[in-house]
Amino acid sequence: xxxxxxxxxxxxxxxxxxxGIGAAAAxxxxxxxxxxxxxxxxxxxxxxxxxxIKRNSGSAAFIQADLSQPEQVKRIVPFTLETFGRLDxxxxxxxxxxxxxxxxxxxxxxxxxxxxxxxxxxxLLLQDxxxxxxxxxxxGSIVNTASVGGLLAFPTAGPYVASKHAVLGxxxxxxxxxxxxxxxxxxxxxxxxxxxxxxxxxxxxEALDEMSAVHPIGRIxxxxxxxxxxxxxxSNRSSYYTGQSLTLDGGLTAQRPYVTQPSF
Numbered sequence: 001x002x003x004x005x006x007x008x009x010x011x012x013x014x015x016x017x018x019x020g021i022g023a024a025a026a027x028x029x030x031x032x033x034x035x036x037x038x039x040x041x042x043x044x045x046x047x048x049x050x051x052x053i054k055r056n057s058g059s060a061a062f063i064q065a066d067l068s069q070p071e072q073v074k075r076i077v078p079f080t081l082e083t084f085g086r087l088d089x090x091x092x093x094x095x096x097x098x099x100x101x102x103x104x105x106x107x108x109x110x111x112x113x114x115x116x117x118x119x120x121x122x123x124l125l126l127q128d129x130x131x132x133x134x135x136x137x138x139x140g141s142i143v144n145t146a147s148v149g150g151l152l153a154f155p156t157a158g159p160y161v162a163s164k165h166a167v168l169g170x171x172x173x174x175x176x177x178x179x180x181x182x183x184x185x186x187x188x189x190x191x192x193x194x195x196x197x198x199x200x201x202x203x204x205x206e207a208l209d210e211m212s213a214v215h216p217i218g219r220i221x222x223x224x225x226x227x228x229x230x231x232x233x234x235s236n237r238s239s240y241y242t243g244q245s246l247t248l249d250g251g252l253t254a255q256r257p258y259v260t261q262p263s264f
Contacts, residue, residue, distance in 0.1 A: 139182030191249030
């Protein structure tokens with residue numbers, strides 16, 4: 001997944017970094033020696049994460065941003081440059097699940113918000129990240145959080161599923177446009193991972209137990225497992241890997257199709 005020498009002096013931007021997969025990724029790449037900028041909606045959580053990273057001899061900064069607001073999205077890369085002077089890695093992880101309803105019951109408001117955060121913000125961030133990496137002329141690695149929901153479909157999760165398919169489309173397009181500049185763009189597509197977002201969606205331990213049983217490995221994932229994959233995608237050990245979705249799902253998508261499981 002790389003080493004501390006490789007990551008030393010590099011700068012990583014991680015959106016949706018306050019909790020769950022984003023926080024785990026921030027801690028991991030900071031441990032490897034990168035300077036980290038974390039974004040999130042909650043100032044207090046972000047500052048606590050930064051303090052925790054610094055307590056463990058890492059370097060980090062936080063910027064509060066609501067990614068449903070384009071003007072706030074556009075502040076993120078400039079803040080990164082003002083703080084650490086460059087950008088080498090980006091983990092575009094922020095996302096929301098929307099509401100679990102049949103397609104005919106979904107609201108336009110929910111659809112717009114899901115796409116504002118999961119797709120439009122990603123589009124705007126990719127533009128700024130790629131432009132900066134091209135200006136530096138030293139390549140870079142970008143990782144976007146998709147989902148098995150970008151590979152399959154789940155009833156009651158239409159906007160979310162559509163948004164994650166869009167994430168994969170943007171990932172592939174950026175990869176083929178940026179390859180000549182030494183910039184790699186990939187996605188991670190997790191199955192169920194024990195995060196606050198998953199708990200918000202499913203709510204009960206019984207539901208989580210049922211979710212664990214759906215995965216052939218017999219459990220749901222841990223944020224640290226996704227974070228290790230992100231660190232590998234950042235590193236030179238994945239230097240021939242671009243335009244791909246790294247599926248981390250405990251064997252979920254290797255099974256025969258099923259149609260009863262809600263989104264995650």
